[in-house]
Amino acid sequence: MSIKIIKNKCTGCSLCVKACPFAAISMVSKKAVIDYDKCTLCSACEESCNFDAIEIKREASKTPHLEEYKGVWVFGEQKRGAVQPVVYELLGKGRELADKLKTELCCVLLGKDVKDKAKELIHRGADKVYLIDAPELEHFLDEPYTNALVNLVRKYRPEILLCGATFIGRSLVSRVAVKLHTGLTADRTALDVDEKERFLLQTRPAFGGNIMATILSKNHRPQMATVRHKVFKESELDTTRKGEIIEETLSKSLYKSRTKILDIVEEVTSTVNLTEADIIVSGGRGIKAPENFAMIEELAKVLGGAVGSSRAAVDAGWIPYSHQVGQTGKTVCPKIYIACGISGQIQHLVGMQSADIIIAINQDPHAPIFGVATFGIVGDVFQVVPLLTRKFKEALNK
């Protein structure tokens, strides 16, 4: 593993200096010089160089029998017997990838008394469902679930394994990837395959969200990725679809768990779940006081949406953390996002910029939020928001 500048190819154009996210390259006598203390070998410079003057050597290990790994798998997360919506989204995307690779799409289902759900997964696009139905798998526990998934992968060797970036999914596949010694990437915004090389191409925002990086695992299988809810469209339900259900069992010792569930507590929330919402109305520092969130709630109610907020409003104690959108809060992808009195700091933008339509309402015409807005109103939120509420009420006949 090493990086070096090939001096006679370097033209001193300094494109690499601009490309380096870590300020690790400088120009000395018109040649690029790397500061090895700052360099993380991210390879942004290698990509930027038009003269092949930067060389990164990688000598990676390889999964044995790599070419025998076939098929696209989706982890079929269920809770209390209900398949989670992100699974249908992954089946939609998985179908597309499997068709491109001319291979099969399979789903892994772990749980107790969930056999009827296996059929549902076939109706949603899976060719095969690998099912382990056991009382020990009723609720998610890291160790037995890891053992179950690892065993299935070792036996059937899929080339791609996708999993929802849920609380359960992220916890589970991080363990699975280590046990299988393979590559795992997080929070893809785009997934594609290289049909010839059979690589999974995983694109995500990097270094704070304004640069995109495409990541791949060349020498390891399966190629694993977690994908956030609402990034891809759900697959269509077709009850005439046929497929195969393959039941598997695990030896007793693999069900052992050093953690056990004492209780499951569901917190009742009166509002729409933020990450599920099609419309979100958010308030920020410009809302000025906690009581003013009533006007945000009012607009959200008229639109049938959920209430979000920026970090500033949460830190000020105006609204609970569960409403926070952004880097340290929730990532949302609604059809319409209405930002009221939010300036649009980068940390907020990374949490909501994939919304279909973004509406910005802010007094400051130079606020960064207008840079990502589909529509914007420059004006006083205390005038604009109530007017919008009234007019939407009329327009929507409410």
Add this chain to the structure above:
Amino acid sequence: MNIIVCIKQVPDTTQVKIDPETNTLIREGVDSVINPFDMYAIEEGVRLKEKHGGKVSVLTMGPPQAESALKEAVSMGCDEAYLVSDRAFAGSDTLATGYTLAAAIKKIGEYDIIICGKQASDGDTAQVGPGIATQLDIPQATYVKKIEDVKEKTAVIERSTEEGFEILETSLPCLITVVKEINEPRIPSLKGRMAAKKLQIKTLNAIDLDTEEDRLGLTGSPTWVSKVFTPPARPRGEIYETEPEEATTKLVNELKDRILQ
């Protein structure tokens, strides 16, 4: 009890601004800070020590300048600090990072609980904590919002879920990753700052860790960055700067059909 806290130094995103001309990040003058989620891990470690006795060791993998993150952790009440640093670690993905940190933890010695933040703000993967637990073959609980009770061989914790939370009992040693709700990190005391100043940070390199060379850094990382590019800028939207009455009417007309869909 022996507590180990793993932290990461990240760019301070509260300082990051976008260049309005080029729509790219302005990186000049951006400081490095402790990953915000790791602050809760440090605080929880120190609180456990205050309640049950023992010591807190803080650990980070990074370049030499990551020492400043360790010093800050000590000023908040951690007792010992370890910097895992070597050119051989550069380019590590989450698999190689988990392997390296697990090797460092084995070197540090006995532990009851390892605490990490739920994820780092620069990578957002949430993979390294579980990765360390798996490499060490210990149980884990992710997204912990409360530690209810710690006994000699077990702990009872609350783990966040999409719908609420679960109460879990885990055997010790274990690894937990913590979320923001768990506590409010303290401001370092004067005494803490003095301790941080005097502290000798122990550095561990690849040789100290007895690691297999081909599992480190870029070589030990299955995932590669194959392409880096600037995303296409969003087309400039329609911004109304007219009277609110007129602007809101226009907006409602633009949107009402889409909302009714």
